Amino acid sequence: MIGFLYQQLHGRRLLVTAAIGLTLLGVAGTVFAAFPLKWILDKIVNDRDPGLPLLEPLITACDSLAPGTRPPGAGGHTQFGVLLASGLVLLALGLIEALVTFVRLSVATSVGQDLEAGLRNRVFDHLQHVPLAWHSGQRVGELTQRVSGNISDIGKLVTDGLVDLLSGVLTLLGVLAVMLVISWQFTVLSMCVVPPLFLIVACYTRWTKRASKQVARAAGRVAEAAAATIGAITEVKVFTAQRWASGKFADRVEAQRRPGLRAGRRQAEFGPLVIVLLTLSNTVIVTIGAWIAAGHGHEFGLWFLTIPAGSLTVGTLTVFLAYSKLLYQPMRDLAKLMLLVSTASAAVGRVREILEQPCEQRPGEHGRSSPVRLHGEVAFRGVVFGYRQGDLPVLRGVDLTVRAGSRLALVGLSGGGKSTMVKLLPRLHDPWHGAVTIDGLDTREYPLDVLRGNIAMVLQDSVLFEGTVRDNLLLGRPGASQEQIETAARQACVHDTINRLPGGYDTVVHEGGRNFSSGQRQRMAIARAILRDAPVLILDEPTASLDVEAEVEVMRAVECLAEGRTVIMISHRLSLLGHVDEIAVLQAGRIVEQGSYQQLKARGGVFARMLAEQNRYATEPVELSMVDHAGAGEENEVRTT
Template sequence: MIRFLYRALRGRRLLVCLAVALTFTAVASDVLAAFPFKIILDKIVNHRDPRIPGTGWLLDGFDRFGDRSGLNPMESHTQLGVLLFAGLVFLALGLISAVVAFVQLSVAAFVGQDLGARLRKQLFTHIEHLGLDWHVRQQVGEVVQRVSGNITDIEKLVTDGLVDLLSGVLTLAGILTVMLVINWQFTVLAMCIAPLLFVTVLLYTRWVKRASKEAARAAGQVARVANASITAIVELKAFTLERWAARAFAGHVDRQRRFGLRAGRRQAEFNPLVMVFITVSDVVIITLGAWIAAGHAHGYSLGFLTVPATSLTIGTLTVFLAYSKQLYQPMRDLSKLTLLASTASAAAARIEEILDQPPEERSAAPRYIGPSRLRGEVAYRGVVFGYEPDRPVLHGVDLEIRPGTRLALVGLSGSGKTTLTRLLPRFYESWQGTITVDGVDVRDYPLPVLRDNIAVVPEDAILFEGTVHDNIAIGRPGATDGQVIAAAQQAHIHDTITALPGGYQAEVRELGKNLSRGQRQRIAIARALLRDAPILILDEPTSNLDVEAEAEVMRALEHLTRGRTVIVISHRLSTLGQVDEIVVLQAGRIAERGTYQQLRACGGPFARLLAEQNRYAAEPPPLTPVDDTVG
């Protein structure tokens, strides 16, 4: 945890050092705050003048307000003078503590919030640059919990606990040092309970830390289940699964509560134990200290340890009692700080788990000096790939796509169509074989160059919060309003946008929930058109459009895809009549390829898929007789 904070606080370490320096000042003020009581009691009860080097002139100045009658020969200063001096010391120490506390807490708050903001930015940026192979293995709620909740736990430690923890340690050391200087024999006697208290703190710290880690892990599961259920709210309502989802969610909440209660119970046990230890220590100080301060001739002896008679005054005894409270208070606070530190430690481990993941390799080696805009010639040679070890999805695929070719990938679900297109922009790395664009291996291109030359329209378009204009302009940052409108017109979404309240400045809600799926799809197509990339990947681009909109978009794409390499994934085989070539995939291999008419006539897998798709049509189109022996 300390190593993690040291790295994360880069650039703010001087402020942390300032907070540490102020902590020393604050602790010194708190430790010395009991001395005015000793000065007063020693003067009134024992008629002793304070012996503080360098303060004689100040005491002399206060003596003018007092009466010297009744002073014994050993006294140099009046009672009123000493009282005024003690009050001034108390006031000065209080003011110092107040000023230091203000600066200290302000610095801690700034460093904590700054650290949280920097960690969130760093973690989010790192997550963005991790490969899809990592993302598909993650649960969204878990990742969100680490970006939000876990970093908040670290913020709390820095803002609320770091200064208190250091202050507590310094207070223990400072008070113990002063007590040893005042009377080391009585200090050893009064601290006889300290080893037992230390062992107790050590054990409970370990127990609370273990329970806090489990609670943090359970909190991530709660966020995951909540995210999944809310995302699928339509399906839950459609299948009346509210009770089932509530039971599943309640199970994870109960697990989090169980571990949280375990940590809380340990903390609840810890506080009373500390109170008992403090009480025992106070009993020793009060009884034995009062006996010795009363002036009993023989003092007190405990084997090897002897506290001499008259070595304690009432003032000294009062200081010991005050220090006893101050000495054990940091130990009591450790119970709260332990939970805070344990939670932050578990959170830091979860954050480092993500930061340790290697990001995508975004730069090419050696340094790339090629063109920034490519022609769009694509070739797959012996490509083998799978999502799980020893379970390949693609088996030695060989495919060449000339620039400006419109190629369709068809086949049953799971045949490898989408996988083949995802390898092109290096969302995944192939196991074997090579993929080239313009004759250059895609791994030799920097990722920004490669992906700037590829536009993708996924099957289920995702829109971002903001305006409609912003969602289209994502395709080309810095695009003019005219270019955005032109892209929308070409995607046949312009009229729909202008009919919205606010037009192009209409707000898009989360994931575009205030727009229909067809509208979202056409906005995504406009985004891809505005990108003007030489390679265009269309994954079921018309799957969510009605017949009229589908015809409009197909006409727009037919015009706008000229001169570009277009890869279309489609299950609507009847819409593929205008593509240049169709490739049929079966179980990760190319089963056949050709034009629509060629494949329809040859009676192979494509013809059978087409016949199956038209089986339930009201007026099935006539098909060329197929060979029943095929397949």
């Protein structure tokens, strides 16, 4: 975890160094804050002046302000001078500590927030470049929890924990050094509880860390359950499944509560154990120290340890008591820091798991140069592919060529591999064997940005992102002018629809585009694809979820979009395929038929049987093409919220 944090603090290490320096200064003030109390008690009880040459000028100046009384003994400083000088030193140390603490915590907060923001951006960017195959095995709620909650745990450690931990360790070392100088024998006596204390810390840290990892995993499952239910709230209401959804969510919450309860119980046990040990130590210090300071006997012996009589004064004993609090306070704070460090450690592991995932390979970026715009001749050469190594392949030796500027339809039963084929084209996956080529060159030889920049896709359920309508259309071509945007919208038969919206092109799009109908979303997605102006177009069931009227509008827009491009279209509505140049029938991962609509219909094979099944319940079977809808009007209803 330390190495990970050090790496992430690149560019902020100077601030961290400054925070360490300020911590050293603050600890010095804390360590020496007990000495003025010793000087006061030694002067009042034992008539001893502070044995510190650097303090002499200050005490002498304070003596001049004394009301005229001298200490009982001969010579030396006045009690007033010692008291006043000690009070001024105590005030100065307190002010320095307050100022240093403010600056140190401000720096720590700044570093923590910068680290959190930078790490969150890095993880989010990395997630976008991880292969799709890895994403398919992940839960959305789990990944969201890592990007938000887990990174917050890491930032909290830097903001709150590291400063306190560093200050505590330095205070521990400083106090221990001063106590050894004052009386090493008494220091050894007071430190007898340290070994069992650290043993308890080690045990409880391990237990709490294990529970914290379980809590982190359970929190991801809770987020996943919440996201899934809220995302499908319509279905939950329609099927009156609120009780079922609440029960499922409550199970996830309970699974998070149990390890959290164990971690809290361990922390609750840890605190009292530390208090008992420290109370025992303070009892020993007070009892034995007071006995020696009172002058009873000649020396105090305990096994191998001998403390001479008169080696402690009341002031020294008071300093030891004050230092024992400073010495043990960091140890008591470990009860809080332990949980914080354990939680952050578990979070670091979950975040590193994402960052260690390899990004999509881009060999072409370091090899041959590629043209910016391709012609669009697509070919599949003996392609074999499956989603998991060891499973049966989804595609089994596919050979297919699509001429540049032609239109090909992929048809077949569900699960035959149609969507899988088109996903190989923009390298959302790579084939196990064989190759997918564009213009005769393996797609793996193109830089990804060049390859995907030459491909436009319109999916079955196109997504609109939060922002404005204009922002969504500009995804097709960032920097396009308003005139270009409107031209693309007209070609997609959605310009008039957008103008009827309250804000026009500045209308806010809600999450997932839910304030628009399915037909409107599809036509906006087509406008986005038109604006992209890519030579290769993939249409994956663009009208599958639309009603008849919306389908007519979308097909008109698709006809405009397909003009002059290489088109690969997936459709289960076989009656819409009369316009395509060629149809390929995919069955069980293989091309089993290929030809024009009329050829395949007349052949009486797989395509003809599928067409007959679709027309079985039709009163009057029809065969449609895109151009048949050229005169249809736009969808009238505009849904806004």
